Amino acid sequence: MPIKGVVFRLESDLPSEAKSLLEDFRLAVNHAVRAGLQARVTSRNALNRLAYKDFRQDHPRMYSQHLVSAFEVTASVIKLHRRRTRTNAEPRTPYVKRLMMKAENQAYKLDRGTGVIDLAIRAGCHVKLKLVVSQYHRRYLDDATLSLGSLTVLPDRVIVAFRKEASKPYIPESIVSLDTNESSLDGICLQGNDAGVVRANFRDVAIIQQRHHDRRRRLQKKKAHDRRMARSLCRREGRREHHRIDYRLHQVANSVLEFAERKKSTIVLEDLKGMKFKKNKELNRRLSMWPRRKLHQIIEYKAQWRGIPLVKVDPRCSSKKCPICGRIQDSRMGTLFECECGWRLDRHINASINLLQTAISKGLEVAGGLRFDPGAFQHDVMMTLYDPGRGARSEPNGTSCVQVVT
Ligand SMILES: [Zn+2]
Structure with missing residues (x-):
């Protein structure tokens, strides 16, 4: 099933509840990365069994759905790390620096008419994120054949995954x-x-x-x-x-x-x-x-x-x-x-x-x-x-050689 990630800017800054959710999410990922590497587990389910309880005790209020997606992100971080160990003998333990979080489609609601996302932070606490919607975004929002996948939240933008039922290829002529x-x-x-x-x-x-x-x-x-x-x-x-x-x-x-x-x-x-x-x-x-x-x-x-x-x-x-x-x-x-x-x-x-x-x-x-x-x-x-109409611009900058055209 083809998936297309569409980037949306936010109309205003991220609310503070959402910001602290991003921080908790990052904490959960880094916590699980360490636990996973130590116990040599890589799959999302194994990570879930391993790190869920520990983290739950420290953060009893975090929405459990988010914790599960944190382990999914962890699994991909570990996978990348393992690939690196193959070429590099002593790679550093990965640490996620960037603030981000991923939410599965059960954990958020997107009003496709108004472009407002309702994101669950924890039980009883939701935040609303107003997206900047352009014509380009409308194409995806208004297409009823596209279903919503996961949501990635970054400090200044969100990425919504749109899923399409693979259309049956035509009979070639x-x-x-x-x-x-x-x-x-x-x-x-x-x-x-x-x-x-x-x-x-x-x-x-x-x-x-x-x-x-x-x-x-x-x-x-x-x-x-x-x-x-x-x-x-x-x-x-x-x-x-x-x-x-x-x-x-x-x-x-x-x-x-x-x-x-x-x-x-x-x-x-x-x-x-x-x-x-x-x-x-x-x-x-x-x-x-x-x-x-x-x-x-x-x-x-x-x-x-x-x-x-x-x-x-x-x-x-x-x-x-x-x-x-x-x-x-x-x-x-x-x-x-x-x-x-x-x-x-x-x-x-x-x-x-x-x-x-x-x-x-x-x-x-x-x-x-x-x-x-x-x-x-x-x-x-x-x-x-x-055929590109014009060639690439030369874009001179401070380090380019100055050419004198006479
Ligand atoms: Zn010949």
Whole structure:
């Protein structure tokens, strides 16, 4: 069941009862983290048995429903900690610093018309939180098919989880097969006998990453005498980068999904599990920064939300194989794929054809049938799904080199 977390600002500050509830909640989480690590338990139920009584004695008035969700948060903190122990021999015992609390949907009421949350603090004590509701929020509040999930309360905002009954995917009439590259999604759309090239560009993502990377470097050098300042500036830099890239990835994903929905297509993507790293440090940095996994996550999640069918296929040899004669080439240099049998095509488009063929051989079916005819394939006509109108702004700041334009 797809879940979407929607962030709401509060119209006024958090009431003091709610604030102390957040503090108690954090206390409960940190208490349970310690108890759980000591007793080596990780599941929510085991934590419940272990820490419930102790904490109850100290805080007899806390709503028990909240205590149970505190243990759920604890379970995820411990899980994260255990993952860290695998790579780091002596990680610090986790301590939750941020004020937060989570409430299950039985523990709060949201009036979807007025946007007021009624949150139970303890028996007989409720607080009302008035949410700031915009048009964007209305879309979720007014949609009666969405049910409410958990509520996360932070000092300045709340996050409401909306759950959707997964809509049944339509019966596909075409396939959009996409190869993910460093600055674009390239592929073909196959419908009946017609195949066309499609592309969604996100070339400014790499530019933004490079730029922020350089700026962080310069910041670190410039603030080498003040590590605290360097850290806080770099963190801000990272947040900006994250927002700028996220925005673009969502635009790309939306354009792909709108196209697929219009054409009633199944989307084919490569399965990115098990991507290998090389010895080249600079290349590794670029590969690990390359947000294609993130892009796939966004596309997958949005496709599920909108009921668009999507399959992932093993990308092995997809960039080296000839889709006509099946020969596998050694090198993958250049932008053009050329085979001894005479097949020539843009390398990225070629890879997407291989993905498509893998998907079909794995049993992907489409209403009306499909026939891919390389001879009739028009690859000089391209359909652009997304293209950033303007490139990334350069955003000069104090550490940027001043360029004099004459
Ligand atoms: Zn060939």
